[in-house]
Amino acid sequence: MRPFASTISFQEAIAxxxxxxxxxxxxxxxxxxxxxxxxxxxxxxxxxxxPAFDRAAxxxxxxxxxxxxxxxxxxxASLACVGLVAAGTVAARAIGAGECIEVATGAPxxxxxxxxxxxxxxxxxxxxxxxxxxxxxGQHVGRRGADITSGDVVARAxxxxxxxxxxxxxxxxxxxxxxxxxxxxxxxxxxxxVVAQGQPLGAGQVYDxxxxxxxxxxxxxxxxxxxxxxxxxxxxxxxxxxxxxxxxDLMVFSGGSxxxxxxxxxxxIRSCGEVIFHGVAVKPGKPTLFGRVGDVPVLGLSGYPTSCxxxxxxxxxxxxxxxxxxxxxxxxxxxxxxxxxxxxxxxRHQIYPVAIVEGRAEPAFKSSGDITSLAHADGFIEIPAxxxxxxxxxxxxxxxx
Numbered sequence: 273m274r275p276f277a278s279t280i281s282f283q284e285a286i287a288x289x290x291x292x293x294x295x296x297x298x299x300x301x302x303x304x305x306x307x308x309x310x311x312x313x314x315x316x317x318x319x320x321x322x323p324a325f326d327r328a329a330x331x332x333x334x335x336x337x338x339x340x341x342x343x344x345x346x347x348x349a350s351l352a353c354v355g356l357v358a359a360g361t362v363a364a365r366a367i368g369a370g371e372c373i374e375v376a377t378g379a380p381x382x383x384x385x386x387x388x389x390x391x392x393x394x395x396x397x398x399x400x401x402x403x404x405x406x407x408x409x410g411q412h413v414g415r416r417g418a419d420i421t422s423g424d425v426v427a428r429a430x431x432x433x434x435x436x437x438x439x440x441x442x443x444x445x446x447x448x449x450x451x452x453x454x455x456x457x458x459x460x461x462x463x464x465x466v467v468a469q470g471q472p473l474g475a476g477q478v479y480d481x482x483x484x485x486x487x488x489x490x491x492x493x494x495x496x497x498x499x500x501x502x503x504x505x506x507x508x509x510x511x512x513x514x515x516x517x518x519x520x521d522l523m524v525f526s527g528g529s530x531x532x533x534x535x536x537x538x539x540x541i542r543s544c545g546e547v548i549f550h551g552v553a554v555k556p557g558k559p560t561l562f563g564r565v566g567d568v569p570v571l572g573l574s575g576y577p578t579s580c581x582x583x584x585x586x587x588x589x590x591x592x593x594x595x596x597x598x599x600x601x602x603x604x605x606x607x608x609x610x611x612x613x614x615x616x617x618x619x620r621h622q623i624y625p626v627a628i629v630e631g632r633a634e635p636a637f638k639s640s641g642d643i644t645s646l647a648h649a650d651g652f653i654e655i656p657a658x659x660x661x662x663x664x665x666x667x668x669x670x671x672x673x
Contacts, residue, residue: 275531279551281657282586282621288548289562289587292569293594296378296521296643298453304441307433309494310451313598316427318444318486323419326356328375329413332534333394333401334385335372337409348395348402351507355384363537372401381413420444432598440455455492455521455595459483460513462528462537468502480580481577482526489584494596495522505529510540514565521595523568527575530559537561537572545570555620556640557583569595577643581625582652585673603651603671610666614653618660624669625649633670649673 279290299313328334335351340592342350351372357363363373363382372389373382387407395402395619396550398532404451420426427433427442433451439448459482467477480502487497498520503509517523527536529550538550538561552560556579561572575581589601611632615624626633628650651672653663662668 274552276558279553280549281553285552285554285560285562285587290594292548292564294451294454294567294569295590296595299450300453300542301448301450303403305436305447307441307449307451307477308435310433310449310497311452311494312427312429312431312433312449314429314450315425316441316446316449318420318426319422321422322420322443323414323418324418327380327414327513328377328379328388328390328412329414330390330391331377332375332391332412333403334363334367334375334382334388334409335374335403336367336369336384337387337407337411338500339372340387340389340403340405340407343403343406345404351401352494353396353399353401355382372403376550378414386413395551401636403516403571405480413440413607414441418582420501426605430451430597432672441600448537452597455495455592455654456498456519457495457522457524457592458500458513458517458520459486459524459526461489461502461526461575462505462510463502463533463534464505466502466527482573482575482580484525485503485577485581486524486573486588487590489581490524490592490596493589493592493643494560494598495592502587505534505536507540507543510537511544514540514544514570517568517570518566520568522592523565523570524584525561525572526580527573529561529572529574535559538563541565541570541572546564553618553620554583554586555622557587559622560587562587574640576640578625578637579640579643581643581646582625585652586623605672606670606672608670610662610664610668611635614662616659616661618658620659621657623652624655625652626668627666633668645673665669 340349354371355373357375357379359376359378366383386409389407393405413424465477466480490497503513541563549565551563563570611634625636627636638645653668653669
């Protein structure tokens with residue numbers, strides 16, 4: 273056993289992790305339909321006006337506004353309807369004095385027309401339309417370029433693509449976009465006791481949980497998870513994985529980061545890279561390890577499933593999102609009273625899972641090794657170092673997963 277000589281604060285750990293992050297430089301061109309959530313790597317400039325023509329903003333009749341100036345419900349203006357323009361078609365002729373043309377929403381405004389009368393403000397007898405309210409020039413007309421003008425920057429490098437931004441690019445005819453590549457994250461569980469699903473468990477063995485939980489976090493927060501087979505508890509096995517990790521943008525290990533005889537990850541990293549910190553004053557997650565091999569950051573998390581996943585949320589996610597050029601994760605927070613008192617380790621910052629039950633935060637933590645501590649939770653609260661207990665009824669900020 274090699275007890276920790278010292279630990280750093282949780283806040284210092286986050287700062288060092290973020291300082292080591294290197295925003296990804298690789299880009300790729302993808303179909304616009306696949307761009308949701310991706311980060312633009314180029315400014316996108318409109319090559320055309322949107323709309324490309326003056327258009328009707330309502331179903332009704334295109335008119336000359338001056339022909340309806342004196343229209344009232346009891347004395348309507350009567351106009352001859354001389355045509356129909358549906359969306360995607362154009363008028364066969366211009367509108368003259370005393371005339372109108374039926375138009376659908378989105379249809380090009382006929383030549384000579386200056387406004388559109390809503391169908392609700394009209395009645396019709398054959399080809400005669402009675403307009404019962406005056407209409408001002410430009411009313412219910414969408415002008416050419418009112419949405420986007422040719423030459424406008426529609427989206428900028430660094431913007432995260434949303435459904436609305438995808439729609440804006442579709443409106444100017446873009447079928448593909450250049451985006452930042454998603455960081456490749458190598459995930460490696462460690463330990464001779466870890467067994468892949470589908471195999472029988474031997475004495476003292478456990479199924480690999482962390483590979484799945486970590487991959488889910490990575491894929492949800494802008495990365496591409498690449499699973500590595502479990503590495504044995506030897507320096508050679510661990511350094512082989514570290515060597516292979518040079519082809520990726522980040523490496524994440526679960527297990528092997530504590531102080532036992534077989535916790536050799538810190539030695540493996542030192543043998544081929546740099547250890548930035550080992551030991552954090554946080555619960556769970558005191559054995560958290562962080563370093564670098566070449567240009568690739570390496571995060572070592574506890575092998576206990578709840579500890580591993582908890583620290584993935586608070587350390588891996590910030591590191592990954594900065595690498596992916598994504599904005600910081602801001603989980604939805606709710607202020608709720610604690611259903612029961614929670615005791616904390618006073619000398620460590622604590623990340624404590626809670627379930628939301630009938631408008632109260634119900635403590636859900638069982639132990640660092642029990643994945644149901646998080647599976648049955650809706651989010652977590654943070655208890656600062658120096659706070660030994662939160663009494664029942666204390667209002668806390670619950671950050672949802």
